[in-house]
Amino acid sequence: MSDEQPLAVQVQGMHFGYDGRTPVFQGLDLAVARGVSYGLLGPNGAGKTTLLRLVAGRLKPSRGSVLVLGHTPHPSLTRDIGLMPQxxxxxxxxxxxxxxxxxxxxxxxxxxxxxxxxxxxxxxxxxxxxxxxxxxxxxxxxxxxxxxxxxxxxxxxPLLLLDEPTVGLDPELRASFWEHFRSMAGEGTTLLISSHTMDDAAHCDRLAFLRSGRVVAEGSPETLRRATGRPDASLEDAFLHFARQEAGDVSR
Amino acid sequence: MSLDRTLAIAQRLVRQIRRDRRTMALMVVAPVVVLTLIGLSFAERSQVLDFIAPAVLATFSLLFVFLLTGIGFLRERASGTLDRLLATPVGRFDLLVGYLLGFLGFAALQALIILLYTVYVLNVTFRGNLWEVILFLLVLTATSVNLGIFVSTFAHNEFQVMQFIPLLLAPQIFLSGIFLRVGEMPGYLQAIATVLPLRYAVDGLRALMLEGAHLPDVARELAILVGIGVVVLGLASLTVRRV
Incomplete structure (x- = not known):
């Protein structure tokens, strides 16, 4: 893949709120390289679905930018995006x-x-x-x-947006879904996947932990696990670690 | 606009409705039952029956399509398929025209059944041309499709769509000259009647069915119906937002 290719998704200083009030994102930054499976992990209400809708062009940011394959979302760009809603x-x-x-x-x-x-x-x-x-x-x-x-x-x-694609699936089917996702990523498709289960998270190439509209940590599952400082930490531990850290930062 | 997308949407709707056998049956049975009751109750007063038959035809065409589109579009919104559709390159007019074409066939079929039943079973006076009446009803149907889509924006569930029926249809039924001629109503009600599509539909159909008029004779009514349809289409298209 050439380095000059624009990122699959690039979000910069993005603000968004429903009805222009209740803010969901206040200056979100996110970069998703091409050909990776990128997981948006977070609890309900973290803004995962809203972010996917912004990338799909179904919502418009009030400030900042969302670039998809190098372009601002536009009806003709939808040809390059596949959306699997929740x-x-x-x-x-x-x-x-x-x-x-x-x-x-x-x-x-x-x-x-x-x-x-x-x-x-x-x-x-x-x-x-x-x-x-x-x-x-x-x-x-x-x-x-x-x-x-x-x-x-x-x-x-080239870009597939999957909103909680494995919710309600039995373990066998979930494994088969992940086989599909990996084979697509292997062929160069970028997958942006939202989930709240750490089981999904472990399958992704990269992860962003999302909490109340903020990215509290970003990196490969392995990096995130190691960042907790405990060798046996699970992704769930990692998420809680970063969430607590961020909550501490915010209250300070 | 894309012809293939529009056709795909129309075909999909036809498939969906055709597979719902009970809806298909009710589409035919319901108006026939109502018409039979009306026919029996006015058996001794054929003049009154003549007067109201075109209005019943118009009301049914309007109501039926309004219900189908209103609920159809509501389901599309509620199930997430509309969101998914709008995440494709489909244009809003592809969607609206697709809906229009999809329901037009069923509406025409129903109109034809009602018309034939009214004319040949209830023996209502008919001096017109069958196809002109059908064509006229199709214009009314088009208006109704747009009205259904527009209203579905304000309804968040089926209950609410049902509440819109009396709200939208009762004034039309009582103010469109079905029972009382528009000219005999108080001035302010006549003013309201000027924006009601059913009023023009009733006037036009009476002329076509009872007075032996032809389409050019009801050009004014047709033009107004088309006008109302275009305005509601504009409003409906605003409710189908891409972003």
Whole structure:
């Protein structure tokens, strides 16, 4: 990968608040390199979903900047972004295949033959080939999540935003999701993943610990673990360590 | 705007509704039951029936599509699919026109059933041309689709959409000259009636169905309906925000 390529996501001095009041971010900085799986870790209400929505261009910062692949979010940039929202957000009356095909068309894949091939490829990737003609309403929660993932990546976006993608999945399925994510990152796709479980965190190349709209620590899982000063520290320990440190800083 | 996206949205809606068999059945059964009751209650007074039949047709077209779009769009907002759609390159007019096309077919089908039932079973006086009436109803439907999308912004759940029905439809039903001619109402109510789409729909349909008028004769009503539709489309498009 060339060094001149702009970062996948670059957030600088970003301010945002819903209704212009209740501030969520007050001067957030974040840099996500290309081709990595980057985890946004934090408790509920930390601002993870809001940050993903800002990156997806669904929200606009009130101050500062959010650059995605070197550009300010714009409708035409959405072609390069895949978004998997927290709720599965697919159509229950349609089959798995119809859902994926529909979103492929929304992303501008208007040529039928090419689209059919890609839809099949994606359904194979998420292991839903055999259930592709089943209505989503009759699929299990985990399968629905896979349909949702397929809809987000059908247009081969270089940047994939995944909002709590493994929530509610059993351990086996979670492992298989991570296999998918790693294989995508291996092919150069940047993954920005929000989660509140440390199990997910351990799979990421890099992590940002988010708390009340602030990045309290950033680095590889290993660096963050070591920074606690305890050799046996888990990521959860690391998170608590940084959260307490930050709370101390703020109250001082 | 992209034709493929618009068509994909319309096709998706058609699929979703077609697979909901009960909705499909109710779409036909509900108006037929209501019309039968109306027909029976006015069996001895065919003149009154003639007077209200075009209004019933217009009201049903408006109500049905308003409900479908209002709830359809609400679900789209609530389930997160709208958010997901707006994170794709889809334009708001792709979305609005897609919805319009998707519901138009069902609305036309329902209008045709009501019309045929009214004319051939209830034997209401009909001096018009079937296709002109259908075409007129389609314009009304278009207005209603936009109204449904617009209203869905203010409703956060199905209960609230239901509350909007009496609020939006009752004034139209009582002030649009269905029971009492607009000219016989107090001045301030007549003023309100000038912005109600149903009023123009009723006037136009009465002329088309009872007086044997043709589309050019109701050009004024059509133009006003299109005008209201465009205004509501503008308002609806403002509620489908990208950022």
């Amino acid at each position: 709720s599965s957000a697919v159509y229950p009356e349609l089959t798995a295949r119809e859902n994926v095909d529909f979103f492929a068309r929304m992303y501008g894949m208007s040529r039928r033959g090419e689209r059919r091939e890609r839809v099949e490829e994606v359904l194979r990737f998420v292991e839903l080939e055999e259930r592709q003609n089943t209505h989503v309403s009759r699929l299990s929660g985990g399968m629905r999540q896979r349909v949702s993932l397929a809809c987000a990546l059908v247009h081969r976006p």
